[in-house]
Amino acid sequence: MPEPIPTTLPAQELAVRTRGLTKRYGRVAAVTGLDLTVPEGAFYLLLGPNGAGKTTTFRMLMGNLRPTSGSAEVAGVTASPAGQVRVRMGFVPEHQDGPYGWMRTGDLIRHHAGYFPAWNDAYARRLADAFELRPEVRYGKLSKGQARRVQLLMALAHTPPVLLLDEPTDGLDPVARDTVQAILAEHLAGYPTTVIVATHLVYEMERFADYVGVLGAGRLVAQMERATLQAQLRRYVLDVAEDWHPPLEAELPLLRQNGTPRERRWTIWGPEEEVTRRLSAAGARVRSVSALNLDEAALALLSRKENR
Amino acid sequence: MSTHVVPGFAAVLRLQIHLLWKSRAALFILLMLPGALLATAAAAAYWMPGAFTGREFELIAMLPFVILMGGAWGILVWRDEPPSKRGYHRSLPVDVAAHHLARVAAGAVWLLPALLLYFAAGIFVTALRGDAGAVTAAGPTLWLGYLLAALILYGMTAALATAVEKPLSWIVWGYVALAALATLVAMAGTPDTFRLWAGRLINRPYGLGWAVGGGLEIARARVTAQAPPAGAWFPVALGWLFVSTLLVFAAAHWRRVRT
Numbered sequence: 001m002p003e004p005i006p007t008t009l010p011a012q013e014l015a016v017r018t019r020g021l022t023k024r025y026g027r028v029a030a031v032t033g034l035d036l037t038v039p040e041g042a043f044y045l046l047l048g049p050n051g052a053g054k055t056t057t058f059r060m061l062m063g064n065l066r067p068t069s070g071s072a073e074v075a076g077v078t079a080s081p082a083g084q085v086r087v088r089m090g091f092v093p094e095h096q097d098g099p100y101g102w103m104r105t106g107d108l109i110r111h112h113a114g115y116f117p118a119w120n121d122a123y124a125r126r127l128a129d130a131f132e133l134r135p136e137v138r139y140g141k142l143s144k145g146q147a148r149r150v151q152l153l154m155a156l157a158h159t160p161p162v163l164l165l166d167e168p169t170d171g172l173d174p175v176a177r178d179t180v181q182a183i184l185a186e187h188l189a190g191y192p193t194t195v196i197v198a199t200h201l202v203y204e205m206e207r208f209a210d211y212v213g214v215l216g217a218g219r220l221v222a223q224m225e226r227a228t229l230q231a232q233l234r235r236y237v238l239d240v241a242e243d244w245h246p247p248l249e250a251e252l253p254l255l256r257q258n259g260t261p262r263e264r265r266w267t268i269w270g271p272e273e274e275v276t277r278r279l280s281a282a283g284a285r286v287r288s289v290s291a292l293n294l295d296e297a298a299l300a301l302l303s304r305k306e307n308r
Numbered sequence: 309m310s311t312h313v314v315p316g317f318a319a320v321l322r323l324q325i326h327l328l329w330k331s332r333a334a335l336f337i338l339l340m341l342p343g344a345l346l347a348t349a350a351a352a353a354y355w356m357p358g359a360f361t362g363r364e365f366e367l368i369a370m371l372p373f374v375i376l377m378g379g380a381w382g383i384l385v386w387r388d389e390p391p392s393k394r395g396y397h398r399s400l401p402v403d404v405a406a407h408h409l410a411r412v413a414a415g416a417v418w419l420l421p422a423l424l425l426y427f428a429a430g431i432f433v434t435a436l437r438g439d440a441g442a443v444t445a446a447g448p449t450l451w452l453g454y455l456l457a458a459l460i461l462y463g464m465t466a467a468l469a470t471a472v473e474k475p476l477s478w479i480v481w482g483y484v485a486l487a488a489l490a491t492l493v494a495m496a497g498t499p500d501t502f503r504l505w506a507g508r509l510i511n512r513p514y515g516l517g518w519a520v521g522g523g524l525e526i527a528r529a530r531v532t533a534q535a536p537p538a539g540a541w542f543p544v545a546l547g548w549l550f551v552s553t554l555l556v557f558a559a560a561h562w563r564r565v566r567t
Contacts, residue, residue, distance in 0.1 A: 158312070
């Protein structure tokens, strides 16, 4: 019998840890019993559809939202008092609820720097050059992509141990996305940082990710190394008879299925060799097996009935 | 040693003082000065002739503008930043309540020199009219009274603007609601109790009106060599300043963490 889909990581040094983190609004649960474990130096992709609880989780990690129960710890400190957490954190919000639109971009960056004693002015200037920012332009006049670059600069220039990026490339044009990704890659190469990215544009961040967490309806449905996910979750194309009776799900964790009655395309969790053997034993001919990208993997994990 | 340390309150206060300057809100309060002065002089010269004896006129006419400056400034310090648009604050390494307090304190820092300039201008105009003696006779009580009046009003409106989206609407509708309540009470035929409590809130010996205008009344009595009004004013003004400060603290802590 294949092992269950993991939701915990092996013990190691963690940059972010939550224990039973729960947020309820009356009877509605936004996040339930979240045990997030993000290793130090990891690039952690937090995946999930809109409304899965990603932003709520971020708010609790930053100390902006009081959990109904459970606790959160970031870079060795608890999320309350919030200042202690936020000074160790760089944050790019999902929405452009930008600060002080009347301010010139250069002034805004200088103002922001005043809050962070660790601010690296030389690095900020380098980033500003790389982003081609125009300090004399008012922040409110910037395009969405330009504003995003300013936010990214403000999140990176104090070289925080933890970065929280909430949909960092959402709404950006391809050129702006590319710039954001390039700067992020350069930053990670130069400074040891733990990154948590909440996104539904998985393919953009896939190349960075080494850990993946999948949130569905406020619950963590999977949490593991990306390598584990891609090794264990495979798509099998099967040739079967029309009256074929598939094995029970208890024997073979089927996450997603489509295809035709004679050609089934199944996404199954488990070691490829064992899954293939079981399918063959059940009378199916395994025509091909392929790995899934993270987008497809997240979709498959969220397609499980109990995760919806 | 980690350099990721939380900035102290003094550092945040400095940032907020500078921010108010950059936002040109501080410039606004400085621009209010010539306007207020002009209005004071105009009122003195034309609008209320005979309402007061000539000597103390300019000094007395300053009170409404002092109140206006304090009250308006309390709302202006949060110009374009109602509570729903303070998401940026929640990404900074400062407790939201401390951030709010720093902003209100920064506003007070700008209000004080603006008031001092206004006072200086008032004294200058009075002296130009040949009434310098009135300034001397009024003594420091007048200026202390004005200062406390402005700070009390500033604290109250700043608390409101810290806590609610549309402070001006609250002021207008609050006034309408009170007027309606007063009318209803009067129609119900039990106005005495209402009047008693309203009077206690406004008049001597402990009311807000006395706290705001008491210093002026005392100074005016000195200028006109009349008997000073009964009742202690200074402790009452300090008490209302304390209430005003408490309101600011309460507003600053209001939903500092979303629940």
